[in-house]
Amino acid sequence: MSVKSMDKGEEILAQLSSGKGWEKRSDGWWLETPDANVEKMAHLMTEAKARLVTITAYEVSNDEFRIIYHWDLEGRMLNISAMTREKSIPTVAMIHPASDWAEREIHDYFAVQFTGRELAPLFLNPESSPGIFLGRSQDDHKEGKGEER
Amino acid sequence: MSFTIPIGPYHPSLEEPFKLEVKCEGEIVQDAAMHVTFNFRGMEWLAQRRNYSQVIALVERVCGICSDLHTLTFSRAVEQLAGLSVPARAQYIRVIIAELERLTSHALWAGIAAEVMGFQTLFMTCFGLRERLMDILEIISGNRVHYAMNCIGGVNREISNPEAVLDIVKLIRQQVEDRLIPLFTTDRTIRARCIGIGVLKKEEAIKWGVVGPTARASGVSGDIRRSAPYAAYGQLEFNVPVETAGDVFSRVVVRLLEMVESCRMIEQAFKQMPPGAIRGPEFVEVPPGETVARSEAPRGEAFYYVASDGSDVPVRVKIRTPTLVNMPVVRSMVLGANLADVPLINASIDPCYSCTSR
Numbered sequence A: 001m002s003v004k005s006m007d008k009g010e011e012i013l014a015q016l017s018s019g020k021g022w023e024k025r026s027d028g029w030w031l032e033t034p035d036a037n038v039e040k041m042a043h044l045m046t047e048a049k050a051r052l053v054t055i056t057a058y059e060v061s062n063d064e065f066r067i068i069y070h071w072d073l074e075g076r077m078l079n080i081s082a083m084t085r086e087k088s089i090p091t092v093a094m095i096h097p098a099s100d101w102a103e104r105e106i107h108d109y110f111a112v113q114f115t116g117r118e119l120a121p122l123f124l125n126p127e128s129s130p131g132i133f134l135g136r137s138q139d140d141h142k143e144g145k146g147e148e149r
Numbered sequence B: 001m002s003f004t005i006p007i008g009p010y011h012p013s014l015e016e017p018f019k020l021e022v023k024c025e026g027e028i029v030q031d032a033a034m035h036v037t038f039n040f041r042g043m044e045w046l047a048q049r050r051n052y053s054q055v056i057a058l059v060e061r062v063c064g065i066c067s068d069l070h071t072l073t074f075s076r077a078v079e080q081l082a083g084l085s086v087p088a089r090a091q092y093i094r095v096i097i098a099e100l101e102r103l104t105s106h107a108l109w110a111g112i113a114a115e116v117m118g119f120q121t122l123f124m125t126c127f128g129l130r131e132r133l134m135d136i137l138e139i140i141s142g143n144r145v146h147y148a149m150n151c152i153g154g155v156n157r158e159i160s161n162p163e164a165v166l167d168i169v170k171l172i173r174q175q176v177e178d179r180l181i182p183l184f185t186t187d188r189t190i191r192a193r194c195i196g197i198g199v200l201k202k203e204e205a206i207k208w209g210v211v212g213p214t215a216r217a218s219g220v221s222g223d224i225r226r227s228a229p230y231a232a233y234g235q236l237e238f239n240v241p242v243e244t245a246g247d248v249f250s251r252v253v254v255r256l257l258e259m260v261e262s263c264r265m266i267e268q269a270f271k272q273m274p275p276g277a278i279r280g281p282e283f284v285e286v287p288p289g290e291t292v293a294r295s296e297a298p299r300g301e302a303f304y305y306v307a308s309d310g311s312d313v314p315v316r317v318k319i320r321t322p323t324l325v326n327m328p329v330v331r332s333m334v335l336g337a338n339l340a341d342v343p344l345i346n347a348s349i350d351p352c353y354s355c356t357s358r
Helices: A003-017 A038-047 A097-110 B043-047 B052-059 B067-082 B088-116 B120-141 B162-186 B188-194 B202-207 B212-216 B248-272 B322-326 B329-334 B339-348 B353-357
Strands: A022-025 A028-032 A051-061 A064-073 A076-083 A088-090 A113-115 B002-007 B019-025 B028-035 B289-297 B300-308 B316-320
Touching (some): A003 A064, A051 A097, A064 A097, A097 A113, B002 B339, B019 B329, B028 B339, B043 B052, B043 B316, B067 B289, B088 B120, B088 B162, B120 B162, B162 B248, B202 B329, B212 B322
Parallel strands (some): A028 A076, A088 A113
Antiparallel strands (some): A064 A076, B002 B019
């Protein structure tokens, strides 16, 4: 990992976080900002020639999700997370097409809305309701934990 | 006259269920739409209801071809969370099994590609080689598909007969160099079916974040073993084959050359492997936190996100397999192609729908 690319990564994270709130770890750099501007992030990453590895949806509470964008910038992982509001977050698919299937998958599995785009079902049948597979409200997440072991 | 042809989800040209709807003008493909999901098993949901040791057995079943890769990546994620260091000998054993698995996968793919092209003799040759590889994996692990080699903190067993492994690897390398590469690269029928077919331009590969041999055949040189080395890859010398034409032929060449590199890596690993322990403590406490891990699967980068709340059950396991990011570009590969080439173009990314649906 060159100093140059570290600078590039730091520069991007600093722009997204007003210079604070991110940490360097052995598995990459992490930034958690509830109000992250994901569209700005996608623009900066695209300009930096970063590759979107995937997007993770993590159900936190009250039906809201932490959406983590995992980027590869010259071999280093940059993990940038933002929170949904009323289960919605802006799409970045128009800016970074590699997010297309990742967003559709999250919509199918968790019923998270990516605003500003059409979300054609990727994994579901057209007549199915999104969010039926992995959403916590559909399962016994708390109670069932110990029972299967 | 335009018409739409549905291929799949169950079709003789597909190894696994998947649906491709191609819109044609005459025999030329004008558009294509893909539908995946026919193998959904709720792997992530299940992983969030089992303890860490049980999840290893579960994620081994994400894929029937790169099963070791999934346990390796998940184990590495948990080791990172728990702050565990893996013994050096185990790191080399992990490389050996991962590369044997890559050889098995690429031999399988080469056979399927030959079969799709109607070259039955070559199909049998490739599958004959694959049988030898599966035999050696069975000798090592007791299993031909799910090897159960990885555990949190190391590996479950030694490779008790390294000479037998090296003999097979030597044979495979010789067969790939002397038979497969000349056959695949000089046969007139194969060249006619593969050269200039299903082109994926470098810009498209970058735009869609394509990974693995599919990306490397389009001039994108990314390989996690090189860019973010794990296990013992940082101690090994190897080349990352890259082609630039982006067609089916380039994908053939990249995978064949990768087989030679895998053989080289296994030979080096046996030479360099130090004596010592192969795993750490039996029980591991995983503190609260989150991490990511990725490994280079036969089809490209596999990614795991694991989050812990301090209990023995992960609160979130996210799995992203390489086919999920490679599949979207099949659409651009088949645009303008002859309908008869669609099954081969699709096969050329070495898709795994089971992994993709998981």
